[in-house]
Each structure stands twice: as C-alpha cells, then as structure tokens.
Amino acid sequence: MNVDEEEEEEVRQSKLNIWDSPVFNYISNLSPIEPVKSGHNNHTFSSLTFASPPSLFTSPQISSFSETRFAIRRHQFSDPSKPESSQSEYESKTSEGAPVATQSEQLECFNSGDSAREVTNESSTENLELAVEFPSTLRYDCGSPDGNLVPSDAVKMPELASTELSLVQFVADDSKEGNFSFEREENLRGICRVEENNGIAGCSWVKVVSESNNIFGLDSPITGDHSDEQEPRMVDSGTISFISNVLDDNLNDMGKTEFVCPTGSCEQFGMRESGVESEGIGDTRETDQTPAMLSSTLLNKLVVSDSCDLVDDKRQKYIKSNCKPSSQLYRGIRRRSLVFERTETHERISICESKGSSSVSIQSNYKVASADNDLVENKNGCSSLSKLPGIGLHLNALTNTSDETIVKIETRVSESPQTSTPKMIFNTSLTSDEVPQDICSSHNTLERALVPWDDEAQVLENAYQTSECLVGEEFDHGSPRKKRRKSEPVGESLACKRCNCKRSKCLKLYCECFAAGLYCVEPCSCQDCLNKPIHENTVLETRKQIESRNPLAFAPKVIRSVDGVGEFGNGFSYESWYPFLARRYGEDDTKATPASARHKRGCNCRKSGCLKKYCECFQGGVGCSLSCRCMGCKNTFGQKDGMEETEFDEPKLETYEKLVMDVSLETFKDQDLLITSSEISRPPNEQQPNLIRKILLPSIPSVESSHQFGNRENPEKITLESHLQMIPEDGTLETLESSCQQTRSGVKSTSPNSKRVSPPYREFGSLTARRSGRKLILRSIPAYPQLSTDHESSDFP
DNA sequence: GAGTTTGAAACT
DNA sequence: CAGTTTCAAACTC
Structure with a gap:
C-alpha cells in the first residue's frame, strides 16, 4: 500500500499542473482515482482506490448527472445477491492485478456514477461554490432506500476533503450496506467497456462520463457542456416533454410503461427504489434497459439536448423523495396533462400536481387512459419527471409548478447568472413556468407525478413533498376543491389546478383543468366530469370544436411573449433572457421587465379594478394593456392607462401580437411562419427593443437549443413526426x-425579407404552455434567421 | 361552508 | 359584433 500510495501521490502531483483548478486539487487530494487513471499504476489499483470517488464531487449540475447514474446503479444494486459476488469478483481482480482493461473498468465502474460529477466539477467552478450543496445532494442519494453508501459518502465528503478516505473502510462499509459499490461496478461495466473499446487505458473521466451518458441514454450534457466549456445548456420544456414522450413511447413499445419521466432520468434516479416500483416489472431488466432505451431514444431522436438540467431537477426531487422515508409518501394529486395532439401514441404525460411528491413516476401499469392522447395523470406528485409538464403536460400545466421548483430555478440562475441562462430555461421548464409565479405550477417541476389514472392502488409515493404548491393546497383527494389556493401566487401553477365544475362536465373552458389542457384529477370536485382519460375521445372532440371556434382558445392567456417563455411553461422567464438579448442586441438590460407580458385578449373588468383575480390580467400577473376594456383599472402589474410597468409601445405590441396571431394561424395551415413585418425582418440589432423582447427572446432559446442539437445531433434525426402540434x-x-x-433544420432564416419567429421551445416535441399547455406539434421548424446566425452562438450565454 | 360577486365563456 | 346567459372561480361572511 505504501508504495502504491506514493506512486499515486507522484502521479497526482504530476498532474497538478493539468488540474490546477481548485476543484481538481480538491479532487485529487480526495480521490485516489486519479492515479489510477493515469494508468501508471495498473497494478496499483486497489479496491481502496475506487471507493471514495463516488460521492465526492457533486456539483449541482454534476449531481444531476451523477444522480442520474446513481439511480441507475441503484436499480442495479437492488439486487442484493449481486453485491457480494461482484465484490468478490472485484477483490480477486484487484488482488491479482487485473489487466488494465479490467482495472479501468473497475475504476470506471466505481466512478462512473461519480465520474460525471467529477468531470462536471472540473468544468464548472460553480460547483465549488455549490459544494455546500453537495453534501445534501449526496445525502439524498444515499438516502436511497438501498443503500446508504452514497449518502454516507456524501456526508463524509466534506470531512474527507482533508482526510483521505480509507477505501478499505469504504469498501467495508459498502459491503455491509450491501450493495453499493459492487453492484455499481457491475452495472457500470457497460461504461467501462465503452471505454475499453475506445482504447483508453487510463480513463478519461470526461470521456467516461460522456460515454456513460451515452450508455445511459442521457444526453450528455456533460460532454456538450463541459467540452464546450460552459456553454449553457438549454433544455426546453418542450424538449423535455418531447423526450418524455419519446421515452414513454419507447417504454410502451417495450412494454414498460412505468417510467414517466420524460428524460428517463427518473428511472435513472432510481425512482423505483423509492418504493414506487411498479409491479410486475422486472427490476433489473428495466434498469438495464433503461439506459439503452434512453440512449436510443435520446440519441437517436436527439430529442434532448440537455437533459441535464432536467435531470437535475428531477434528481433533486428524486433525492428528496428518496431521502424521505417511504412512509412519507404523499399521494399526489393526480394530474394530467392532455396531450391532445398526439393521439397516435399513448404517451403519458405526467403532470404532477405539485403538491405531492414528486418523485415517483413509475407506474407500472399505467392505466392512463390517455391512451391515445397524451393525457397523463399523476396522482401524486408528479414525478418530476414526468413528461414535463410541458410535454405531456400541457404547456399550461407546466406553467404552474411548485414553488420549490421555482426556487430551484432561481437558485441556479443566481449561481450562474449569465451563463446559465439556458439552464435556467431548462430548469424552468422543468420546474415551472414562469418562474415567479408558478412554480407551483409546475411547470417545471411538475410535480405532478404520473399516476395511473384511476388506479389508486398505484398511488405513487413521493417521498418528497413538493412544497409550495402543495403548501397552498391540500393533499386530500377527498376534500373538495374548495380549498383553493388562495394563497397561491398569481401565477399559480396549472399543475395545481383543480376544478369544481358542476354543469360543464369539465369540457368547457370554464373548467380550468380543461382550459389548461389537463385532465381532471381526484382533487377536483367536479361533477359528471368527462375530462378524464377515460373519455379521451370526448375530450379531444370537444377540444377540437372549441378550437375550431377559436384556434387560440387553449392558448395561454397571458402572453409573456415577450418574455415569452415563461408563459409557455418553459420555465424561463423573460427576465432571465432579456439581459442576454439586450446585451446582444444592444438593448439596455434595465429595460427588461416582466411587465412586457400581456393578456392575450385583455380583460374586461368593471368592478374589480383589475386588482383581483377575477381579472385575468391580474391573475396572470401581468399589467393591463390597451387591449383591455377594463374600467377603473388599478392593476398593480401595470395599469391600462398608465401602463406603468409596461415598457413597450402598444403599437408595437399590437403589431407583434398581430403578427403572432397571423403566424399562428399560418402556422397551422402551413409550417413555416413568415413574419413579414418590416421590423421583424430587420437585423436583430436593429430591431426594436420591444420586438426583440417579444420576438427574439422567445426565439433565443430555440436558437440555443438548435445549437445544441445541431452540434450533437443530427437534426434530421429528430423525429418530430408529429412533432408537436402546436x-x-x-x-x-x-x-x-x-x-x-429552427431546431430542425438548423435552418437559418429564410427569406431575406421575412424572418421567422422562433418558438421558444422548439425542439422538443411537445411544448407546454402555461395555461393552454398543449402539446405542440411541430411540423416544420422555421428557423429564426437571425438567431441562427453567428452571433447567436457566440454571444449567447 | 354557504352565499355572493365577478367576469370569462358560451350562446343567441 | 353586441347582448344575454351560463358558468365557475374568486371572494366574503
């Protein structure tokens, strides 16, 4: 040992140059892995070396990855028998001085879960800052029912920093615990193999990570992100949803319906372990397959570019859920998102009602009536993963997410203010829509977990409570809805919506659930409700009728357009993006204000002074605009007359809206939307701030995404088949x-004269809009010319 | 929890 | 498109 240690130390030092960063130093100090990787010490590999890594560095981002992997591991771990065998195997190898390949495998295996983290850490300095969080993260991981190693490790981490862990102890602990490392090893081998194939004796963690990602089907944000050095990842809610859909489809195809999570990260997170395991589904297989599925799905379809964020969110939720005792399961509110557009597939969308827990989305037999459409209901909290609200969720649903989610988002933002923008978006999308309001809503977080539609038995457990949304609301299914979320913020999340319809059968826009594109769930106290997956056909028909009358009937009422995204449930907020845009296009950052959002049609309040929720503008957290016909407007978000907070000119706004409208309509007919407006056609920098705000902002995300996709994926692969109908x-x-x-074609803008408006979330098949929350089917992907061009890539945060 | 108010949705 | 009715959320007590 001594010799080995010395060697390791040498190696470590030699590498210091390379790994100068504090993070690496820290890592190197802590983890013996490095030396091993170096490959110098093949024989030096001792089991000990491997042990520590796992929990060591988890950056928030990383953690997500790691967690994801962890989850996978867990699944694998679940098998009690394996641990020992694997352990023995492992030991024998070690002692014998396994061949390089073997060693590398082992290392990788051990670290694979963590590797991601570590790698990530390298890239991001944030991680260091976030280090504080690591412990918690780790703990959560540990918290998994199975094992505690991780957790323990995590907990120890801080301490370990100064002292090297004794791998031996670790191992011992693990063995006691049961299963941790060894299983992991086995499970992770796949990764190792990959590595071997690549001919890399020493492990490049990064590579390993990336590989592992591939293996697991994760999008490897890591690769993209890190390699690119911090290019922010963007994940659109739509993407997520799309992914989830795809995933679901795959699962369904495979006969595994359990996973709700769009990205599949849920699975990875070990959702099952949370105790939610679906019945009748093979544990290991699923676990094993999951990666493949994911990989195939994601990679092939390219749906997800950065699922990382998503993963993170999910992870967090997952973690939370896991951490809590199983007993703490909360029954989520079932929620459902309807994906009207996709009838072909039975996709489940999970929308969570936030309150509940999030986590588990696993359903074994998802009965979702959705069957055809994408409705999904979650009973419980939604697993965060479920399709994003966005996805499956209607945009609407997404919009509203739990507050927690929001919080998370915000946190991230704060962490990496600029660079993270994309992330923010991503997060948001996951978590909730407009950040501010709605987290509860879900939009992002969608805490609504999928829950089999009428199957109470399968109530998901969530360990985690989502909070805020929930806070306001009650979990009692039985309780009538009357308890509304008065406390909820203006933007309450759709996810939290519950109706109390008595005569409309929940098939009219009077019904909030229906209007939001959600199926009614238990918490609803509606009567004679037909807005359930069971009556999917009816719901769809009705919806069509309504749409035929008013194509925008299900569209979000509030157009944040400008900031746009928020509304869509992306989760990103105008505020988040604006600075970037402004910077890019020379607009003053200070101008960025949420106020730009407007109600689609404007309100018509007469008595409420636009100071109560009767007022849709107020309810939506936006100021009244010229389009409002309200009397005595006192809207604190912006009065019609004063338009205090409103920054943009009405005319422009109107123009924009008009354009939008036209475009929308046009879009329906055709795929491409051309905006002919002169303003729009102008070069970005020349555009009016407002326009930029309204139009460009939304597009930005897409651009980003397109970017990512473009790099990673082949647009062609994206099967948008249906892609989203919008x-x-x-x-x-x-x-x-x-x-x-945009995404799709990567197309640059089209004709010189016309520019296309890019939707915020394009890429993913489904988008969720806040209120309307529908899934959009993208047929053609109009490229936003300007954005697609150079500067976007370079400048974007 | 019941009743009232409110304004959007639906209808004519 | 305007007026009326219906509806359910928001609100009050």
Missing part, C-alpha cells in the same frame, strides 16, 4: 413553431 396560442404559438423549425 396549439396556437397567441404569440406563443408562433414562437414555438418557429423555434421548432
């Missing part, structure tokens, strides 16, 4: 579509 909403619609186009 349900037009005001501006949202167009935006979305356009973005979609």
Whole structure:
C-alpha cells in the first residue's frame, strides 16, 4: 500500500499542473482515482482506490448527472445477491492485478456514477461554490432506500476533503450496506467497456462520463457542456416533454410503461427504489434497459439536448423523495396533462400536481387512459419527471409548478447568472413556468407525478413533498376543491389546478383543468366530469370544436411573449433572457421587465379594478394593456392607462401580437411562419427593443437549443413526426413553431425579407404552455434567421 | 361552508 | 359584433 500510495501521490502531483483548478486539487487530494487513471499504476489499483470517488464531487449540475447514474446503479444494486459476488469478483481482480482493461473498468465502474460529477466539477467552478450543496445532494442519494453508501459518502465528503478516505473502510462499509459499490461496478461495466473499446487505458473521466451518458441514454450534457466549456445548456420544456414522450413511447413499445419521466432520468434516479416500483416489472431488466432505451431514444431522436438540467431537477426531487422515508409518501394529486395532439401514441404525460411528491413516476401499469392522447395523470406528485409538464403536460400545466421548483430555478440562475441562462430555461421548464409565479405550477417541476389514472392502488409515493404548491393546497383527494389556493401566487401553477365544475362536465373552458389542457384529477370536485382519460375521445372532440371556434382558445392567456417563455411553461422567464438579448442586441438590460407580458385578449373588468383575480390580467400577473376594456383599472402589474410597468409601445405590441396571431394561424395551415413585418425582418440589432423582447427572446432559446442539437445531433434525426402540434396560442404559438423549425433544420432564416419567429421551445416535441399547455406539434421548424446566425452562438450565454 | 360577486365563456 | 346567459372561480361572511 505504501508504495502504491506514493506512486499515486507522484502521479497526482504530476498532474497538478493539468488540474490546477481548485476543484481538481480538491479532487485529487480526495480521490485516489486519479492515479489510477493515469494508468501508471495498473497494478496499483486497489479496491481502496475506487471507493471514495463516488460521492465526492457533486456539483449541482454534476449531481444531476451523477444522480442520474446513481439511480441507475441503484436499480442495479437492488439486487442484493449481486453485491457480494461482484465484490468478490472485484477483490480477486484487484488482488491479482487485473489487466488494465479490467482495472479501468473497475475504476470506471466505481466512478462512473461519480465520474460525471467529477468531470462536471472540473468544468464548472460553480460547483465549488455549490459544494455546500453537495453534501445534501449526496445525502439524498444515499438516502436511497438501498443503500446508504452514497449518502454516507456524501456526508463524509466534506470531512474527507482533508482526510483521505480509507477505501478499505469504504469498501467495508459498502459491503455491509450491501450493495453499493459492487453492484455499481457491475452495472457500470457497460461504461467501462465503452471505454475499453475506445482504447483508453487510463480513463478519461470526461470521456467516461460522456460515454456513460451515452450508455445511459442521457444526453450528455456533460460532454456538450463541459467540452464546450460552459456553454449553457438549454433544455426546453418542450424538449423535455418531447423526450418524455419519446421515452414513454419507447417504454410502451417495450412494454414498460412505468417510467414517466420524460428524460428517463427518473428511472435513472432510481425512482423505483423509492418504493414506487411498479409491479410486475422486472427490476433489473428495466434498469438495464433503461439506459439503452434512453440512449436510443435520446440519441437517436436527439430529442434532448440537455437533459441535464432536467435531470437535475428531477434528481433533486428524486433525492428528496428518496431521502424521505417511504412512509412519507404523499399521494399526489393526480394530474394530467392532455396531450391532445398526439393521439397516435399513448404517451403519458405526467403532470404532477405539485403538491405531492414528486418523485415517483413509475407506474407500472399505467392505466392512463390517455391512451391515445397524451393525457397523463399523476396522482401524486408528479414525478418530476414526468413528461414535463410541458410535454405531456400541457404547456399550461407546466406553467404552474411548485414553488420549490421555482426556487430551484432561481437558485441556479443566481449561481450562474449569465451563463446559465439556458439552464435556467431548462430548469424552468422543468420546474415551472414562469418562474415567479408558478412554480407551483409546475411547470417545471411538475410535480405532478404520473399516476395511473384511476388506479389508486398505484398511488405513487413521493417521498418528497413538493412544497409550495402543495403548501397552498391540500393533499386530500377527498376534500373538495374548495380549498383553493388562495394563497397561491398569481401565477399559480396549472399543475395545481383543480376544478369544481358542476354543469360543464369539465369540457368547457370554464373548467380550468380543461382550459389548461389537463385532465381532471381526484382533487377536483367536479361533477359528471368527462375530462378524464377515460373519455379521451370526448375530450379531444370537444377540444377540437372549441378550437375550431377559436384556434387560440387553449392558448395561454397571458402572453409573456415577450418574455415569452415563461408563459409557455418553459420555465424561463423573460427576465432571465432579456439581459442576454439586450446585451446582444444592444438593448439596455434595465429595460427588461416582466411587465412586457400581456393578456392575450385583455380583460374586461368593471368592478374589480383589475386588482383581483377575477381579472385575468391580474391573475396572470401581468399589467393591463390597451387591449383591455377594463374600467377603473388599478392593476398593480401595470395599469391600462398608465401602463406603468409596461415598457413597450402598444403599437408595437399590437403589431407583434398581430403578427403572432397571423403566424399562428399560418402556422397551422402551413409550417413555416413568415413574419413579414418590416421590423421583424430587420437585423436583430436593429430591431426594436420591444420586438426583440417579444420576438427574439422567445426565439433565443430555440436558437440555443438548435445549437445544441445541431452540434450533437443530427437534426434530421429528430423525429418530430408529429412533432408537436402546436396549439396556437397567441404569440406563443408562433414562437414555438418557429423555434421548432429552427431546431430542425438548423435552418437559418429564410427569406431575406421575412424572418421567422422562433418558438421558444422548439425542439422538443411537445411544448407546454402555461395555461393552454398543449402539446405542440411541430411540423416544420422555421428557423429564426437571425438567431441562427453567428452571433447567436457566440454571444449567447 | 354557504352565499355572493365577478367576469370569462358560451350562446343567441 | 353586441347582448344575454351560463358558468365557475374568486371572494366574503
């Protein structure tokens, strides 16, 4: 040992140059892995070396990855028998001085889960800062029912920093615990193999990580992100949803319906372990397959570019859920998102009602009535993963997420203010829509977990409570809805929506659930409700009728367009993006304000002074605009007359809206949307701030995404088949579509004269809009010309 | 929890 | 498109 240690030390030092960063130093100090990787010490590999890594560095981001992997491991771990065998195997190898390949495998295996983290850490300095969080993260991981190693490790981490862990102890602990490392090893081998194939004796963690990602089907944000050095990842809710859909499809195809999570990260997170395991499904297989599925799905379809964020969110939720005792399961509110557009597949969308827990989305037999459409209901909290609200969720649903989610988002933002923008978006999308309001809503977080539609038995457990949304609301299914979330913020999440319809059968827009594109769930106290997966056909028909009357009927009422995204449930907020845009296009950052959002049609309040929720503008957290016909407007978000907070000119706004509308309509007919407006056609920098705000902003995300996709994926691969149909909403619609186009073709803008509006979330098949929350089917992806061009890539945060 | 108010949705 | 009715959320007590 001594010799080995010395060697390791040498190696370590030699590498210091390379790994100068504090993070690496820290890592190197802590983990013996490095030396091993170096490959110098093949024989030096001792089991000990391996042990520590896992929990060591988890950056928030990383953690997500790691967690994801962890989850996978857990699944694998679940098998009690394996641990020992694997352990013995491992030991024998070690003692014998396994061949390089073997060693590398082992290392990788051990670290694979963590490797991601570590790698990530390298890239991001944030991680260090976030280090504080690590412990918690780790703990959560540990918290998994199975094992505690991780957790323990995590906990120890801080301490370990100074002292090297004794791997031996670790191992011992693990063995006691049961299963941790060894199983992991076995499970992770796949990764190792990959590595071997690549001919890399020493492990390049990064590579390993990336590989592992591939293996697991994760999008490897890591690769992209890190390699690119911090290019922010963007994940659109739509993407997520799309992914989830795809995933679901795959699962369904495979006969595994359990996973709700769009990205599949849920699985990875070990959702099952949370105790939610679906019945009748093979544990290991699923676990094993999951990666493949994911990989195939994601990679092939390219749906997800950065699922990382998503993963993170999910992870967090997952973690939370896991951490809590199983007893703490909360029954989530079932929620459902309807994906009207996709009838072909039975996709489940999980929308969570936030309150509940999030986590588990596993359902074994997802009965979702959705069957055809994408409705999904979650009973419990949604697993965060479920399709994003966005996805499966309607945009609407997404929009509202739990507060927690929001919080998370915000946190991230704060962490990496600029660079993270994309992330923010991503997060948001996951978590909730407009950040501010809605987290509860879900939009992102969607805490609504999928829950089999009428199957109470399968109530998901969530260990985690989501909070805020929940806070306001009650979990009692039985309780009538009357307890509304008065406390909820203006933007309450759709996810939290519950109706109390008595005569409309929940098939009219009076019904909030229906209007939001959600199925009614238990918490609803509606009577004679037909807005359930069981009556899917009816729901769809009705919806069509309504849409035929008013194509934008299900569109979000509030157009944040400008900021746009928020509304869509992306989770990103105008505020988040604006600075970037402004910077890019020379607009003053200070101008960025949420106020730009407007109600689609404007309100018509007469008595409420636009100071109560009766007022849709107020309810939506936006100021009244010229389009409002309200009397005595006192809207604190912006009065119609004063337009205090409103920054943009009405005329422009109107123009924009008009354009949007036109575009939307056009889009419906056709794929491409061209905006002919002169303003739009102008070069970005020349555009009016407002326009930029309204139009460009939304597009940005898409651009980003397109970027990512472009790099990683082949646009062609994206099967948008149906891609998302968009349900037009005001501006949202167009935006979305356009973005979609972008993504797909990577097309640059089209004709010189016309520019296309890019939708915020394009890429992913489904978008969720806040209120309307529908899934959009993207047929063509209009490229947003300007964005697609150079500067976007370079400048974007 | 019941009743009232409110304004959007639906209808004419 | 305007007026009326219906509806359910928001609100009050």
